[in-house]
Amino acid sequence: MLLRIENLEVKYGNVQVLHGLNLAVKRGEIVTILGANGAGKSTTLMTISGLVKPFSGGIFLEDKPLHKLEAHQIVKLGLAQVPEGRRVFGTLSVHENLRLGAFTATDLALIQKNLDWVYEMFPILRKRRSQLAGTLSGGEQQMLAIGRGLMASPKILLLDEPSLGLAPILVKSIFATVREINKSGVTIVLVEQNARLALKLADRGYVLELGKIVLEDEAKALLTNQEVQNAYLGGAR
Amino acid sequence: MQLFLEQLTNGLAVGGIYALIALGYTMVYGVLKLINFAHGDLFTIGAFFGLTLLLSLGLTSHIGPVAGIIVLVLMVMGLVALIGALLERVAYRPLRTSPRLSAVVSALGASIFFQNAIMLIYGARFRVYPHDLLPTTTVSFLGVSIPVMRIVLFGASLVMMAGLYYFVQRTKTGTAIRAAAIDQGAAKLMGIDVNRVIMYVFLIGPALGGAAGVMVGMYYGQINFTMGWVYGLKAFTAAILGGIGNIPGAMLGGLLLGVIEAMGATYISLAWKDAISFMVLILILIFRPTGLLGERVADKV
Ligand SMILES: Nc1ncnc2c1ncn2[C@@H]1O[C@H](COP(=O)(O)OP(=O)(O)OP(=O)(O)O)[C@@H](O)[C@H]1O
Ligand SMILES: [Mg+2]
Secondary structure, eight states, X not given: OOEEEEEEEEEETTEEEXXXXXXXXXXXXXXXXXXXXXXSHHHHHHHHTTSSOOSEXXXXXXXXXXXXXXXXXXXXXXXXXXXXXXXXXXTSBHHHHHHHHTTTOOOHHHHHHHHHHHHHHOHHHHHTTTSBGGGSOXXXXXXXXXXXXXXXXXXXXXXXXXXXXXXXXXXXHXXXXXXXXXXXXXXXXXXXXXXXXXXXXXXXXXXXXXTEEEEEEEHHHHHHOHHHHHHHSSSOO | OHHHHHHHHHXXXXXXXXXXXXXXXXXXXXXXXXXXXXXXXXXXXXXHHHHHHHHHHOHHHHSOHHHHHHHHXXXXXHHHHHHHHHHIIIIIGGGTTSOHHHHHHHHHHHHHHHHHHHHHHHOSSXXXXXXXXXXXXXXXXXXXXXXXXXXHHHHHHHHHHHHHHHHHHHSHHHHHHHHHHHOHHHHHHTTOOHHHHHHHHHHHHHHHHHHHHHHHHHHHSEXXXXXXXXXXXXXXXXXXXXXXXXXXXXXXHHHHHHHHHHHHHHHTOGGGHHHHHHHHHHHHHHHOTTTTTOSSOSSOO
16 A cells, blocks of 8 residues: 555544544555545645644555654655645746746756646646746646645645546546656545546546545446435436 | 935844844744744844954954954854744744744743843943044045045945855755745645754854854944844844845835934934834835735734
8 A cells, every 4th residue: 555544534623624534545546535525635635745734643655654754754755735815826937837846856957857747748838837827727726736735746746636627628637647747656645526537547436424434445336326426416417 | 315315224224133133033933823922132242242252252352353243243143043943942833833922922031031031141231342443434425525434334234145145046945944934834844843943044044143243243343232122123123124034125114214314313303213114114014014025924923
């Protein structure tokens, strides 16, 4: 297992949001986490990344306990996140945003290689490299956020609702890019509202309800699962 | 015209000092959204350390006035930077997740602590920077005679500002500081150690403030344990004028405020010198609360 979450409990103040979550991701997989608004998907990702501290339970990346580390140390171990709402640095240029993605990297040749890769994947970013990130369109910002995540040369990339607020055609192209990133050897954890697309892309999926995993299976099986269809796919089609 | 030039250069020299102090307010506000009320006292500490070192080390006679002053200022910057970093550790970091008001109270407490400590150590009376240790020559420019010290101070503040600007805009650590000021969470996701960024800010801001303290001592010759209050308030005004959180804004705001004040004191009334700054502050807060260069700020003070 590349990433393993065991009995994770998270509280915000007195309010418990995750109730003993278990989840595992194999190297090379695309795993998707489905769930309604407020189910705790973003909380899960933020806890993995170390921005939220767990109340109890453990998170292990290649058996190293992430829950004992600070956020900035976790990036160095090869885990990056593209957060919900993109959160690009609006008053910094596209290029500066990408360079910050490689903040923990020291190998200049590798940084340049990743930069070339990102610019190749999203040519529009190369054109806009000196522009302030805050002036990009929503779709371009999402590309920048993904590119920025890749700059860290992660083994595993967490994506939180990359399709949020994008036109359907852009969503398709973002998903195609995610597949391409995965093919290049990056393991993916994908949180999505667009369950159908996510399940078509993913190898396996988890369904999160009120801070608990209620279902886990091959993505194909979840696509045809009656409960999943009713709750997340708008009924059978 | 002579009077105008005289006051312009004076205003720029004082404005450079305001700008250096304002940078400390603005950088701390940038990353923590906190007004470091003890910042003015760090400036005072700089002035007193400068005095002690000037009197005790005799640097200006050993290695000449220029090198002596440079070494002196660097030493003061280092010492005040350490105190700044310590202040952050002791007074602000433990309250990082507490309600904002706690940190504000802690800042006010730190300010009172510093003021009293300085008074206990150095006394409550004015202390004098010895003028015989400092250059007193003047140069003539367009028929106006300008003290060399004024030019040196203005030049020094420009050099420090340019250095800071380069650091913040061009270096990796500088970019990390800007990123943490925009979105701490996202900065952490990049692998930036935000605690370290905050420490850098509490080293740089106080270092510049401490340098400004020495400069005031050298320029006016007199220092006092309460001087940080007035200078702090003016530098804070300068930071707001430029747009708090905005580094070039603090530089512009400081220089502008220095010139406005010098002109006001000359052409309106000397007695109004301090009131003018506060009028400027009130006018900005009414008409342009984001400051001259600020974009999206001043809602969280
Ligand atoms: N910083 C916080 N402080 C307090 N409560 C929070 C905080 N962040 C999230 N919550 C609460 O935790 C629960 C889970 O939130 P979370 O953002 O993880 O959900 P989500 O599954 O990502 O939802 P969405 O699909 O809307 O993004 C929600 O009830 C939310 O209100
Ligand atoms: Mg979410």
